[in-house]
Amino acid sequence: MRAAYGVETVRTAERELMARLPEGALMQRAAAGLAAVCAGLLGRVYGSRVVLLVGSGDNGGDALYAGARLARRGAGVSAVLLDAGRVHAGGLAALRAAGGRVAGDALGVLARAELVVDGITGIGGRGGLRDAAVPLARAARDSGAVVVAVDLPSGVEADSGEVRGECVRADATVTFGTYKPGLLIDPAREYVGAVRLVELGLDLGTAEADVEALQHADVAALLPVPGAESDKYRRGVVGVVAGSERYPGAAVLAVAGALRGGAGAVRYVGHGADAVIARFPEALVHAGPPSKAGRVQAWVVGPGLGEDADGALEDVLASDVPVLVDADGLRPLAPERVRGRDAPTLLTPHAGEAAALLGVSREEVEAGRLVAVRELAALYGATVLLKGSTTLVAPPGGAGFAVRRPVRVNPTGTPWLATAGSGDVLSGLAGALLAAGLGAMDAGSVAAYLHGLAGRLAAGGQGGDGVLGGAPVGAHDVADAVPGAWRGVVGRWRAAPGTPFGTA
Known part of the structure; x- marks a missing residue:
């Protein structure tokens, strides 16, 4: 699991560590790591031209100490001081x-530079560049x-991933101690x-x-694995x-x-x-209403329902099993329901649907995705999956939820997934x-x-991941690639048959 912590949490941990270390030792650790990454990106340090953009905070100090290390290896290092009176003297x-x-x-x-180190502002920066x-x-x-950005690109907001003005666009970011939410969430992630x-x-x-992001081992541990005694109902x-x-x-x-x-x-x-039977003869079809269709362990309601959405939604929400509401099912949805x-x-809106549920503009949701998904989860008391360039999943919030749990950000995907269906x-x-019980x-x-992952597999591209290069895919291609993605995740983390399913 990759975890990202807010600014105040990071600063508290840094203060506690600095109290146990010799003065300046923590900054030297950061500078050494920053210099090592810069050297790797340069390839040949001797004779290279490096420019440091130096602000007045500790990020400026990190950049200066890293620049000193590169200079000792023969790089030509120039510092641009944005506030010479408040520069880190050491x-x-x-x-x-x-x-x-x-x-x-x-x-x-800057026009002659081969590498630029952005040390203008740190994780406490707000409101874009001055x-x-x-x-x-x-x-x-x-x-x-x-x-190369120091800790995060100057001008982006560490806690939310918002970009409220001009900011530095980095090719690489060297972050210290732990990840920050803004490194993982759009629009800052761009x-x-x-x-x-x-x-x-x-x-x-x-x-x-x-914020936290699942990795292969986390997902493999959660995936349901049928045992010898399994039947379609147990699955x-x-x-x-x-x-x-x-x-x-x-x-x-x-x-x-x-x-x-x-699904079993x-x-x-x-x-x-x-249309369903023509494509999937194994499906069990029923004219409705849903409550008369037979036993289920979960419902999905909404995609493509059109005018029939309200009645179907009411019937499904009256059930005592988990319900996923998407697309047209979200239009008549009110918090009290x-x-x-x-x-x-589980609600699964895209930005436009989330905006309608919150009564704000789509642009406001896209600019503050983390805020929006938390507000939706609090308003509806439901888990919310906000689809988009970085998909976020927030646990239920609001009254009755005393502890705020992390929002999950999905690290997989490809722009080719932006396709109908x-x-x-x-x-x-x-x-x-x-x-299945998750x-x-x-x-x-x-x-x-x-x-x-299925989108990447379907799109192909450089390295087979569909991120660089690749080709257009249809939604059916993505569905067909899911088993391959599943197999790729499980790999050496395969659970034994009958392993208990995931938890809430």
């Missing part, structure tokens, strides 16, 4: 002693040099580049992470209420996601029965995992992880 002295210099012509040295730093950030971007973590020895103890039967005469494809894709997601059986209810349920509810596949996949938080997180 770092500047170290740079000068190593042969580095303070630049007189900032734009001139006016004096904007032309420097633009010159660094336009120079063609490799841009400015971060490759992230390198330098361990400092922070003791985060029992501190609660703000989980998922009900899918989706599709209409106008949108029968939504029904087919949601059922595809559910079947590829390991799928009960389909809706107007797309003919969800908050009174005893069984878990992709969300329908995700809903079916998550529904199958709910029916809690809503785990079902949403694991489904997003597998869905992202």
